[in-house]
Amino acid sequence: MEIADKIYTRHKKLTDFFVALGVNEEVAEDDACKIEHDLSDETFEAICVHVDKFSKANKSKKK
16 A cells, blocks of 8 residues: 555656646646656655645745
8 A cells, every 4th residue: 555655646746747847737647657656766856846846836826
């Protein structure tokens, strides 16, 4: 179950990242599926930091 949770988390974060870049959501999900298993932990963590910063910036702009 732990491995499945890790892969699902990667999938969601990668999809969010690609969508934030302007990729169509369906394409973003397909691309996330392709790389979620092989991406290094280091690169994935860097993407997470970026997505979190982007999300926080967007939330503060909406207020």
